Amino acid sequence: MHNHGMEIAGSVVLITGAAQRVGRAVALDLAEHGAHIAFSYYLESEPWRATAEAIERLGVRSFAMQADVTKADQVRALAQAVLQRFGRVDVLINNASIWLKKPALEIGEAEWDAEMNLNAKAPFMMAQAIAPHMIAQGRGLIVNITDLSAFQAWPGYAHHSASKAALVALTKVLALEWAPQVRVNAIAPGTVLLPDDADDAKRRWAIEKSALKRIGSPEDVARTVRYLIEEDFATGAVYFVDGGRSLV
Numbered sequence: 001m002h003n004h005g006m007e008i009a010g011s012v013v014l015i016t017g018a019a020q021r022v023g024r025a026v027a028l029d030l031a032e033h034g035a036h037i038a039f040s041y042y043l044e045s046e047p048w049r050a051t052a053e054a055i056e057r058l059g060v061r062s063f064a065m066q067a068d069v070t071k072a073d074q075v076r077a078l079a080q081a082v083l084q085r086f087g088r089v090d091v092l093i094n095n096a097s098i099w100l101k102k103p104a105l106e107i108g109e110a111e112w113d114a115e116m117n118l119n120a121k122a123p124f125m126m127a128q129a130i131a132p133h134m135i136a137q138g139r140g141l142i143v144n145i146t147d148l149s150a151f152q153a154w155p156g157y158a159h160h161s162a163s164k165a166a167l168v169a170l171t172k173v174l175a176l177e178w179a180p181q182v183r184v185n186a187i188a189p190g191t192v193l194l195p196d197d198a199d200d201a202k203r204r205w206a207i208e209k210s211a212l213k214r215i216g217s218p219e220d221v222a223r224t225v226r227y228l229i230e231e232d233f234a235t236g237a238v239y240f241v242d243g244g245r246s247l248v
Contacts, residue, residue, distance in 0.1 A: 014039070088137055120170065137181075138181050
């Protein structure tokens with residue numbers, strides 16, 4: 001029997017690191033379309049409470065939990081708490097990420113580990129914690145948020161690039177290993193949200209680097225997630241939402 005794409009409305013979505021920035025935008029977009037949202041945040045100082053309230057104002061349920069997703073025990077606790085609260089997880093979005101910059105000759109072990117642990121190990125452990133439940137229910141979607149550094153050579157980002165390329169490799173292997181019940185895809189955004197401290201020069205640079213000569217928005221990522229929830233013939237793929245930046 002063929003199962004057409006999942007309905008967004010009524011689905012349960014777990015997003016890591018969604019208190020702010022792109023993760024928050026994706027959470028709110030899916031909530032607007034009727035999804036219940038569980039999310040993790042890392043620091044108590046993040047605006048997680050405001051995000052949870054914004055989700056609930058849209059008429060759906062939300063659940064927020066502090067977790068360091070680089071730690072196996074905290075990943076298990078998060079997965080358990082969400083499954084207990086909602087009874088299932090239909091979509092897992094591995095969004096929590098770290099961006100460090102340093103010349104390759106100066107990258108220390110701690111910085112290397114920080115990149116690898118959050119950008120590669122954490123998504124693997126989250127997927128490993130949630131996949132058995134998806135397999136048991138016969139369906140599920142995992143979306144890994146990578147970026148263009150996985151495909152382009154960016155001096156100063158050796159550790160970051162390696163971690164994001166690892167996430168792409170993981171996406172493909174898990175897609176094959178957990179098919180047909182679980183679909184696993186990645187999204188590679190370009191500049192959809194400038195860093196909080198970005199100046200005009202950075203903005204001009206990002207616009208210039210894009211084939212479409214503009215900066216995207218977090219909603220571009222959210223729409224791609226919605227597409228992946230509803231389009232159930234997509235698995236093991238990377239979706240570029242980068243205004244053509246990977247071409248230039």
